[in-house]
Amino acid sequence: MSERYLITTPIYYVNDLPHIGHIYTTVMADIFARYHRMKGEQVVFLTGTDEHGQKIERSAKAKGVAPIELANEVVRRYETLWKDLEISNDDFIRTTEPRHEAAVAEIIRRIQAAGDIYKGEYTGWYCAGCEAFYVETQLVEGRCPDQGHPVELLSEPSYFFRLSAYRDKLLDWYRDNPGCIQPKSRYNEVVRFVEGGLRDLSISRTSITWGVPFPGDPDHVVYVWLDALTNYISALGFGSDDDTRFREFWPADIHLVGKDILRFHCVYWPAFLMSAGLALPKTIFGHGWWLRDEAKMSKSAGNVVRPDALLKKLGPDPLRYFLAREMTFGADSSFSDEAFLTRYNAELANKLGNTVSRTIAMTHRFAGGRIPAPQASGPIAEAAAIAFTSSIEAMDSLAPQKALDAIWKFLEVLNGFIQERAPWTLAKGGAPERQLLEETLGTCLEGLRIVAMLIAPFMPGIASKISSHLATGLPDVLPEPSELWGGVQVGAPLPPAEPLFPRIDINAYLKESATDDGPAGKPASSPVPPEDQTPKEISIDEFARTRLVVGTVREAELVPKSKKLLRLMVDLGEESPRQIVAGMATKYAPEDLVGRQVVVVANLKPVTLMGVESRGMVLAASEDGEPFILAPDGPVSPGTGVR
Numbered sequence: 001m002s003e004r005y006l007i008t009t010p011i012y013y014v015n016d017l018p019h020i021g022h023i024y025t026t027v028m029a030d031i032f033a034r035y036h037r038m039k040g041e042q043v044v045f046l047t048g049t050d051e052h053g054q055k056i057e058r059s060a061k062a063k064g065v066a067p068i069e070l071a072n073e074v075v076r077r078y079e080t081l082w083k084d085l086e087i088s089n090d091d092f093i094r095t096t097e098p099r100h101e102a103a104v105a106e107i108i109r110r111i112q113a114a115g116d117i118y119k120g121e122y123t124g125w126y127c128a129g130c131e132a133f134y135v136e137t138q139l140v141e142g143r144c145p146d147q148g149h150p151v152e153l154l155s156e157p158s159y160f161f162r163l164s165a166y167r168d169k170l171l172d173w174y175r176d177n178p179g180c181i182q183p184k185s186r187y188n189e190v191v192r193f194v195e196g197g198l199r200d201l202s203i204s205r206t207s208i209t210w211g212v213p214f215p216g217d218p219d220h221v222v223y224v225w226l227d228a229l230t231n232y233i234s235a236l237g238f239g240s241d242d243d244t245r246f247r248e249f250w251p252a253d254i255h256l257v258g259k260d261i262l263r264f265h266c267v268y269w270p271a272f273l274m275s276a277g278l279a280l281p282k283t284i285f286g287h288g289w290w291l292r293d294e295a296k297m298s299k300s301a302g303n304v305v306r307p308d309a310l311l312k313k314l315g316p317d318p319l320r321y322f323l324a325r326e327m328t329f330g331a332d333s334s335f336s337d338e339a340f341l342t343r344y345n346a347e348l349a350n351k352l353g354n355t356v357s358r359t360i361a362m363t364h365r366f367a368g369g370r371i372p373a374p375q376a377s378g379p380i381a382e383a384a385a386i387a388f389t390s391s392i393e394a395m396d397s398l399a400p401q402k403a404l405d406a407i408w409k410f411l412e413v414l415n416g417f418i419q420e421r422a423p424w425t426l427a428k429g430g431a432p433e434r435q436l437l438e439e440t441l442g443t444c445l446e447g448l449r450i451v452a453m454l455i456a457p458f459m460p461g462i463a464s465k466i467s468s469h470l471a472t473g474l475p476d477v478l479p480e481p482s483e484l485w486g487g488v489q490v491g492a493p494l495p496p497a498e499p500l501f502p503r504i505d506i507n508a509y510l511k512e513s514a515t516d517d518g519p520a521g522k523p524a525s526s527p528v529p530p531e532d533q534t535p536k537e538i539s540i541d542e543f544a545r546t547r548l549v550v551g552t553v554r555e556a557e558l559v560p561k562s563k564k565l566l567r568l569m570v571d572l573g574e575e576s577p578r579q580i581v582a583g584m585a586t587k588y589a590p591e592d593l594v595g596r597q598v599v600v601v602a603n604l605k606p607v608t609l610m611g612v613e614s615r616g617m618v619l620a621a622s623e624d625g626e627p628f629i630l631a632p633d634g635p636v637s638p639g640t641g642v643r
């Protein structure tokens with residue numbers, strides 16, 4: 001019988017559309033769910049929506065709709081978003097579903113039977129933003145201490161849960177299960193909080209009506225956090241006729257939550273479960289916040305990044321990669337479009353995309369387009385084994401960013417191997433060199449097959465694209481380490497290489513974002529620097545950073561579908577000519593340029609123009625938009641410096 005793994009996300013409030021912070025929890029849960037499936041485990045991955053409570057009741061009222069209409073609309077958005085992000089959840093639980101309400105009634109019945117509920121009067125402060133109760137001394141400048149939301153004074157009849165009676169039992173649980181709250185800093189935070197003593201908790205409301213009716217007392221609705229936390233078992237069938245999944249999968253292996261909702265998950269939830277005689281979750285992991293301008297991204301702060309435009313432009317994989325790579329799991333991190341695009345170009349387009357397309361292209365050029373046999377063993381196979389075991393260790397210790405580190409280190413090894421073996425030089429040699437060439441390409445393709453397998457939980461789309469390029473397909477289950485190397489289909493034909501991650505011109509992208517609601521849907525007012533009209537003075541050292549050289553145009557042609565752009569192959573005295581895109585077609589015919597000398601900015605960051613990568617810029621004077629090529633006064637060797 002294979003092992004079982006239950007992973008959950010918090011269920012999301014339906015008062016607003018999802019932003020990067022919400023997406024993060026679900027993407028990380030999806031990455032772990034996919035990883036555990038690849039370990040051959042039976043996985044249940046749950047997510048859903050938290051639809052009751054004062055916050056939703058008020059939001060719906062402000063919008064002039066019934067709460068359920070608001071919920072239906074936002075749920076529709078969540079479902080589309082999860083599909084667009086390739087989230088592989090096994091269920092989506094809504095707290096307005098009858099199966100959920102049945103589970104809430106059942107857990108309350110059990111808590112009541114344990115003698116832990118009594119009726120009283122709640123007088124104190126309430127924060128509708130957090131849906132949380134506070135006593136006067138907890139408030140900070142008259143606001144909620146956790147998020148600074150406004151609070152209001154309540155005085156209403158209420159049922160109470162004897163939370164105070166669970167202080168010692170909770171402390172015992174924390175002590176006996178040091179891994180139950182992670183990371184360690186959050187564990188310590190929770191233990192300190194509980195050591196300070198617990199007050200009984202109000203678990204019903206009478207001043208709102210949008211909630212699960214309190215069993216046996218229809219004047220009350222169940223407090224929204226008791227209602228919401230129960231989703232983790234209602235989705236498994238607890239309290240319903242068929243509770244097989246509950247019996248098989250509970251307790252959860254991991255509840256993934258943001259650090260702002262730790263108290264509810266690490267104090268209230270285990271106490272409810274203890275009272276109801278149910279098993280406690282194995283781990284509650286509190287991840288950090290995505291910040292924007294140092295503040296938590298949240299609707300109330302008005303500083304959210306929404307993912308729609310990014311997803312539309314680049315698909316789900318780059319965003320999934322960035323979220324997992326940028327944030328140390330557990331710590332806070334800032335979201336910026338610049339950081340996203342920089343990682344995209346450097347790590348996805350360059351390191352991953354280029355290695356794949358370059359290796360495939362060389363296999364076509366030098367090895368007849370069929371996969372040659374890899375080395376049977378050696379340093380590359382060893383480096384692959386290290387990447388494999390380190391990334392598994394990292395995933396098992398909840399450090400996904402370290403798993404990515406290990407995989408990208410291996411990509412560097414593969415790139416170093418290509419540079420060192422130089423297939424383009426081997427191709428000019430005799431039979432022994434040709435054999436070495438084939439072995440080099442086969443080894444790289446095998447390495448890339450392993451990379452695809454390891455990145456599959458993070459970027460399922462790209463992983464299966466790479467695998468199908470390599471004619472293998474992704475395995476359902478990770479192999480044993482001893483079976484890792486050598487799975488590539490020797491002799492299989494390779495399809496032509498296609499770019500996996502077209503490079504992005506960051507400046508152009510950010511400029512575009514300032515006018516079209518942004519790559520990440522950020523507000524149009526975002527501070528993108530205005531175009532600088534008169535460049536400020538620079539020192540000679542700054543000027544010296546620009547590498548200007550003379551080149552000779554060897555080939556020229558129009559970029560397909562463009563009236564202005566020419567694709568040039570310019571000899572700069574390097575190993576092979578450089579591809580440069582120049583906006584000169586309105587003035588120069590391609591055939592007029594072949595053989596001409598030009599001056600090139602040789603250390604410009606590559607950009608992609610109309611789908612063609614440009615690795616430099618040809619200098620021209622520009623009068624009224626008409627280009628005039630600059631050239632040396634007489635012929636010089638390609639690569640000669642200009643100063």
Ligand code: MSP
Nearest residue numbers: 010011012013021022050228229257258289290297
């Ligand atoms: N409905 C409750 C959860 C109930 S679970 C039984 C809730 N919903 S929420 O929609 O406000 O937040 C859901 C999750 O998103 C929380 O884990 C929260 O921490 C996370 N995030 C919301 N904003 C965030 C950031 N800016 N950064 C990272 N995650 C944050 O709380």
